[in-house]
Amino acid sequence: MIDFDYSRATHEANALMEASQAGTRILAGGTTLLDLMKCGVEAPRRVIDIARLPDMAGIEVGVASIRIGALATMAQCSEHAGLRAAAPAVTQALALAASPQIRNMATLGGNLLQRTRCSYFRDPQAYSACNKRKPGSGCAALAGVNRDHAILGTSASCIAAYPGDLAVALMAFGARLHIAGKVARVADVDGFYRLPRNRPDLETELAPGEIITAIELPVSAALRRSHYLKVRDRASFQFAAASAAVGLELANDQTVRAVRVALGGVATRPWRAMPVEEALTGKLFTEANVRAAAERAVDGARAHAHNRYKLALTPRVVARALMEAGGLA
Incomplete structure (x- = not known):
């Protein structure tokens, strides 16, 4: 890992201002970002810790909708009795993800932004050809070992599979993401994730300086x-x-x-x-x-x-x- 500056955000406005700066990455549970930094995929100049921002970890299960703060952990959500009753697929997806240690640390917002587990993407020392890391460099997986790769939504630029579980459940049931930035907005999960096409490095519609603050899920039969x-x-x-x-x-x-x-x-x-x-x-x-x-x-x-x-x-x-x-x- 390279040297980087670290600071802890104390309120949302501070976090948004810091996040808009070039070379800055957001840290919550750390289970994704730190992993990518160790792999040499990410090399931020500054890391902003938002883990202690207030009012972003609540779980509210209502009659018509469910709202979960982006800083709620996977473990908290998977073990929440009201959420289990109202949205079993969501809590099952969380319980089957990763390991108990990671579920205790990982936040829902960070989980939704995790990047692919493609071995070629995560090994820049051995494989320089990766359009997710460097657009236009090629895709080593196309002619490599691609047992774990995607069969749907692929392009000539990328066949890396999305690895998460939570987003799959949220996609099925029409969830929406509350996003803070220069202008607060709400985005459907279905439109939040991008197809690779010729720019697989752009994986979501989250703009620089924006932060996911909550997940909203309509309750249905x-x-x-x-x-x-x-x-x-x-x-x-x-x-x-x-x-x-x-x-x-x-x-x-x-x-x-x-x-x-x-x-x-x-x-x-x-x-x-x-x-x-x-x-x-x-x-x-x-x-x-x-x-x-x-x-x-x-x-x-x-x-x-x-x-x-x-x-x-x-x-x-x-x-x-x-x-x-x-x-x-």
Whole structure:
């Protein structure tokens, strides 16, 4: 790591002013930024610690909506009884992420801004070609070992998979992010994450000098009847080979009134599986209908040399998650 200046923000206005300066990075739990600094990917001149800003760690579960402060930790949220009842997919996604030590430190805001776990991105000493680090330098993963890489939302510039779990659940259920900056604004999670196209270094719509302050999630029948399934090589501290956040609203005759599906581990950003939702809405909730609809999860997918298994795995993960949520598993 290079030398850098450190300061601790005592109020939001101070944090925003500091964050707008070139070469400055925001520190909350530190589980992402410090890791990238050790890898040599990030080299900020100044780090601003916002971990002690007031009024940014609350969890409020209301009748119509849920609001979570961006400085709430993953552990606090995953263990919150009201949140577990209202949004099981969200708390399951948090509980299955990382390790207990990291969940105790990592904040929700930082988690939403975590960067890819692509080994080529995280090893600048060995691999200089990475369009996420240096646009126009190339993508070493395209011809390299790409077993963990994306099959959806890729481009000729980047096939790195988005690694998070929380954002996948938030994507499924229409969450919004409250963002402070020169002008306070609210952004849909669906529009917050960018596709790589020819600028994979630009991963979100968060502008310099802006800070995520809170997450807002509308309460719905589908959210209350939701499930998060994560399939990975080992049971702890492992990123998803494929994951699915799903929710269901069923009529008395078991017709699907509403369904929400989002994917993780298989796309360059949290991925809403609209074709699955469209195929299942209005149908009877049967295993045959679920499995048929789940095949649509890989519509438009493009596999590479080592990740073709995800074409078969992803629909199975979606079907299993839906059947778990609907009581067929």
